[in-house]
Amino acid sequence: MRVNRGPASLVRAFGTFGFWISLTVCTVNAQAPNVQKMTPEERTAYMTKMREASLADWQKMMDKLNLKLPTLPPPADDPKRPQHLKPKEGSSNWYDEAGDTHVRSGWGNWTNYDEAKANTYTLPDPLKLKNGKPVKDASTWWKQRRPEILNDYLTEIYGKTPTNTPNVTFAATGIDSTVLNGKATRKMLLGTIDNSRYPSVSPSIPVTYYRPVNASGAVPLMIIVWGSFPQPMASIEKLIEAGWAVATVNTGAIQLDSGAGLHEGIIGLMNGGKDRQPDEWGVLSAWSWGLSRVLDYFEKDKTINSKQIGIQGHSRWGKTALLAGALDPRWAIVFASCSGSMGASLEKRNWGEVIDNVAGSGLYHWMAGNFLKYAGNWSAMPVDAHELMALIAPRPLFITGGTKDLWADPKGEFLACVGASPVYELLGKKGVGTTEMPAPDVSLINGELAFRNHEGGHVDILDWPVFLEFAQKQFKK
DSSP: OOOOOOTTSSSTTTHHHHHHHHTTTTGGGTSSOOGGGSOHHHHHHHHHHHHHHHHHHHHHHHHHTTOOOOOOOOGGGOTTSOTTOEEOTTOSOEEOTTOOEEOBOTTSOBOOOOGGGTOOOOOOOTTBOTTSOBOOSHHHIIIIIHHHHHHHIIIIISOBOOSSOOOEEEEEEEEEEEETTTTEEEEEEEEEEOOTTOTTOOOEEEEEEEEETTOOSOEEEEEEEEOSSOOOHHHHHHHHHTTOEEEEEEGGGTSOSSGGGTTSHHHHHHHTTOOOOTTBOOHHHHHHHHHHHHHHHHHTOTTEEEEEEEEEEETHHHHHHHHHHHHOTTOOEEEEESOOTTTTSOSSSOSSSOHHHHHSTTTGGGSOGGGGGGTTOGGGOSOOHHHHHHHHTTSOEEEEEETTOGGGOHHHHHHHHHHHHHHHHHTTSOOOOOSSOOOTTOOBOSSSEEEEEESSSSOSGGGHHHHHHHHHHHHHO
16 A cells, blocks of 8 residues: 655645544644544644644744745746656645655755766765864773764754753553453553643653563563554564563643654743743754653662663654664663654655754654754755764664555665764664665664665665664674
């Protein structure tokens, strides 16, 4: 089944349906109404209101940065539009002969799937200091170069996490010992975030925890970045059968996945309901903060091996898993699936999802306001995806894409692995091991930086068995 993931919709990968169902994730703390219970008319009106609020907030940030969109002709009359594209009734996107989505960004750039036009970029060197001197040893990396890269990400890309974030208290809310035909025990946990500084909002951290019933002693744990969708039971079952515990985290209760929610959630709590400043955290950073609080909780659980707690995410949550791994060195292993732009794919490479798409009014909330400066100005962005991966080094990192998921640019994800490999090697580990894109379903898992491009689309279920093999190798070390 082909999944069209056009950025003209508010949600990549799940479409409009995914957007409105994601708005129900905050019903735990009354941050959003339950959209599933609305009539179609009520739902349409509510989504329109959310889009308008998101657009208004995006415009305020654009104005704050003195940024303006260029004046563009209608897409049908745009001389830059590839002439083979055709519109589809009921959609603002355009499509090629293969059915792949093409859109024009607000900055006038059209989606590209032509390799001949994709590689006009120059990547920043992760092993060269800003003063031009080379990084020749691990000490220089840790003391000088890594802090430089991290600071660029914090101030320019994802935003700074406040230092005075509130306490979180976890409590069990229910236990079920019949899950997966008796293979697992499921425990519901709720992390209550202290909102005394701004009681008008009440974000929380809902966690669903699964443990194999036959497990004894401390077991590894995979924390899956998730939302309010039905639990990914097929993935959970694979992990349970391999002897892992699993915890899924409902990110939307931490921070709504919409620019209309930035005055609420943990971001609104920290800002007292006021507008963000350009260098302050976006939604991906807020989710990463909440995930670290879940890690705090499980580190203290004697039935969990605290040195073998990993994080996994798919699509937008793959972006989050990468960022969380970069920000918190306690994550022992990271698995990012089909994460695309501002995830694992090279940002300056012109293919599929690009900087412009993320900077639009539908997705900008993931990022710091300063990120908007690089829409239509890709070469000026001081970092690229290989450096986000490098921030995770030397810990094990598994990157995956799909042959039919062109929007997420699996080749760009592989090239980012190639670009990050010298950092892994400097730190005494193995990189991806080749500069040649592997054939579909060929797994590069001999080093600490691993890659696989599965035959198929925008899914992660196909890669879990390979991840478990990779993790077993790494944990044995």
